[in-house]
Amino acid sequence: MTIYYITKMPAQVNPDLAKERENASFGVQKLTNILYGGAEKVRRRRYIESLAFNDPAYSHDEDPNFLSRDELYSFGLKDAVTTAQRIKELNIAEEDVDTYRIAALSWAEPGIALHWIAFTPTIFQQATDEQKEKWLKPAQELSIIGAYAQTELGHGTFVRGLETTSTYDPATQEFVINSPTLTSTKWWPGGLGKTANHATVMAQLYTQGKCYGPHNFLVQLRSLEDHQPCPGVTLGDIGPKFGGNVNDNGFASFDHVRIPRENMLMKFARVEPDGSYIQPASSKLAYSNMVYLRGGFVVQSGNVLAMATTIAIRYSCVRRQSEMKPGEPEPQILDYQTQQYKLFPQLAAAYAFWFAARFMKDQYLSITSSMEKGDLSGLAELHGLSAGLKSYTTAAMSNGIDVCRMACGGHGYSH
Numbered sequence: 001m002t003i004y005y006i007t008k009m010p011a012q013v014n015p016d017l018a019k020e021r022e023n024a025s026f027g028v029q030k031l032t033n034i035l036y037g038g039a040e041k042v043r044r045r046r047y048i049e050s051l052a053f054n055d056p057a058y059s060h061d062e063d064p065n066f067l068s069r070d071e072l073y074s075f076g077l078k079d080a081v082t083t084a085q086r087i088k089e090l091n092i093a094e095e096d097v098d099t100y101r102i103a104a105l106s107w108a109e110p111g112i113a114l115h116w117i118a119f120t121p122t123i124f125q126q127a128t129d130e131q132k133e134k135w136l137k138p139a140q141e142l143s144i145i146g147a148y149a150q151t152e153l154g155h156g157t158f159v160r161g162l163e164t165t166s167t168y169d170p171a172t173q174e175f176v177i178n179s180p181t182l183t184s185t186k187w188w189p190g191g192l193g194k195t196a197n198h199a200t201v202m203a204q205l206y207t208q209g210k211c212y213g214p215h216n217f218l219v220q221l222r223s224l225e226d227h228q229p230c231p232g233v234t235l236g237d238i239g240p241k242f243g244g245n246v247n248d249n250g251f252a253s254f255d256h257v258r259i260p261r262e263n264m265l266m267k268f269a270r271v272e273p274d275g276s277y278i279q280p281a282s283s284k285l286a287y288s289n290m291v292y293l294r295g296g297f298v299v300q301s302g303n304v305l306a307m308a309t310t311i312a313i314r315y316s317c318v319r320r321q322s323e324m325k326p327g328e329p330e331p332q333i334l335d336y337q338t339q340q341y342k343l344f345p346q347l348a349a350a351y352a353f354w355f356a357a358r359f360m361k362d363q364y365l366s367i368t369s370s371m372e373k374g375d376l377s378g379l380a381e382l383h384g385l386s387a388g389l390k391s392y393t394t395a396a397m398s399n400g401i402d403v404c405r406m407a408c409g410g411h412g413y414s415h
Contacts, residue, residue, distance in 0.1 A: 014318045016332060035354060048096045052103035057082050064107060065415045069245045076110030076246035077195070084142055108246035112145060114190035117296060119146030122200045122289045126216050126265035135218065144224075147189045147196035148293075149252055154183025157387075159202065159214050159290075164254065166203035166217050166264070170275040173261045177203060177219055179253040186252040193237030193250030197222040200265070201254075208275045216265040216289075221252065232257040282376045288368070294386035295360050301393035302353030305400045309346045312404035315411065316343065342407045346400040353393050360389060 013021075021028075033039045052058060058079060064072060083104045086092075092100050101116065120139045123132065123146075138144045155161040163184030166175045179185055186192065192199065198220050205215040221233050229235045232255040237248050264271060268280035268288075316334035323330050333339050363385065367378035405412035 016320075017314060017317045020317045020334075044096070045099055048092070048099045049103040051086070051090060051092075052083075052100055052106075055086065055104070057086075058104055060107075064246075069240055072108070072246045073111060073194070073248055076105075076108050077112065079105055079107075080110040080112040109190070109244060110246055111191045111193070111195035111248040112142075113247065114147055115139070115142075115145050115196065118148035118289075118293055119191075119196075119198070119200055121292055122148060122216060123218070123265070125289045125292065126200075126267050128265075128267050131218075131262070131265065131267075144198045145191070145196050147191040147199040147221075147250075149186040149189045149192065149199040149219075150202040151186065151188045152183060153185045153187040153251070154181070162202055162204060162214050164201065164203040166201075166205050166215065168205075168207040168261070168271050168275050169258075170273065172258070173273050174258045175217060175261065175264060175271075177201060177217065177254040177257040177259060179255070184253070187238065188249050189252070190247045190249050192221075192235065192252055193248030195248055196250075197224060197227065199252065201252075205264075205271070205277075207271050207277050210277075212269075212277050212279070215269060217259060218263045218265065219254075219257065219259055230257070281374070282379055285371075285376075285379070288371075288379075291364060291382055291386045294390040295357065295364060297390045298353060298357040298360060298386075298393050301397040302350055302357055305346060305353065305397045306350040308401040308404040309343060309350055312343055312407050312412070313347065315408050319408075339407060342403050346403055349396055349400060353397070356389060356393070360385060 029042075033042055036042045036045055060075065062071075062075070064075070067075065083101055086104070087097060087100060090100075105113075120136070123135050123139060127135065135144070139146060150159070150162070152162055152164065154163060163179070163181050164186065165178050165180060165184075167178070168175055186199075186201070189196075189199070198218060200216050201219045202214050202216055205212045219233075220230055221235060222229055234253045234255070235250060237250050241249065261271060261273065268285040270278045272278065313334065316339055317332055319333045320330035321333050334343075363378075363382060367382050370376075370378060
């Protein structure tokens with residue numbers, strides 16, 4: 001994720017920008033209420049955000065752009081730990097936790113982020129009640145810190161092509177997690193490089209000589225005593241990236257690592273002690289946590305594109321260029337049709353992604369509620385919707401940011 005800041009409004013506003021705001025044809029507060037679900041929710045959101053914005057623990061004199069990667073990682077982890085402590089101390093309600101975290105960690109996505117975003121939700125969605133009793137509370141209390149290890153060096157979105165294997169041994173009632181090829185190395189998971197001591201590992205399930213496709217397994221990666229890799233586990237950081245260097249994206253490979261049978265997340269499918277496979281009502285249930293994660297990408301795409309568009313449009317309001325008539329003021333570049341053709345579609349897309357994400361969330365809650373009652377009729381549509389929206393919105397967001405950057409000329413390339 002690109003580093004960005006949430007700063008206080010300046011004491012003085014450029015007159016051109018102030019004039020544009022005064023001439024708005026809509027009520028800003030009314031639109032804000034629509035976007036966030038009503039006036040009361042907006043008030044609550046602003047209060048929760050203020051708890052983070054006004055907390056000196058998150059104030060840093062250092063400019064992240066001049067920090068080393070190790071310094072970025074350490075600062076991000078420190079703020080993440082502070083965030084976890086504050087959520088407990090302030091007794092932040094569950095429905096407000098995400099709002100507080102985003103405000104507190106607005107400058108970056110730390111190495112522990114995937115623990116909250118993917119690891120813990122996967123346990124919640126894929127584990128049995130008994131498994132939740134064992135792992136969910138330690139995960140929520142950060143007694144264990146996890147990564148979501150799905151993507152491999154050779155496969156990403158093609159989950160059926162994953163090469164990591166999990167072979168059941170009925171003699172010991174254990175699964176053997178193995179990386180049989182170089183391309184089966186888990187590659188890119190956030191938090192895997194340094195932070196996580198556990199992971200939910202997506203691997204091809206083999207039992208009684210047959211492959212039953214990808215399933216999730218909870219695997220300990222590092223010792224809880226000295227944080228060293230467990231026997232048979234090779235771990236590392238994948239190195240600097242174009243962005244997101246606060247996060248320790250990493251790699252992992254497994255050399256016949258044994259885990260208890262109970263470490264297979266068995267809410268929907270399970271393997272009996274004798275090796276018999278009990279299949280789920282739908283094979284797509286194993287991917288239900290991916291629907292949740294895809295929804296997060298859609299939300300983030302809208303948010304990040306909105307930030308880029310806001311910067312570019314504000315700049316276009318205050319930047320004046322090219323004298324049209326001698327002696328007259330140079331026009332704002334936003335008045336040029338070519339600038340509007342560049343930026344207004346990005347603004348429209350940001351709103352569209354926002355409302356699409358809301359619709360997808362509503363669909364997810366509705367369909368998962370039906371799934372709990374045994375109705376799986378909406379599952380296929382939900383998978384298709386989430387996969388398509390994730391792919392489209394992330395691509396459009398990335399391209400849109402470049403359009404906004406170039407619309408700001410050379411200034412668009414400055415941190």
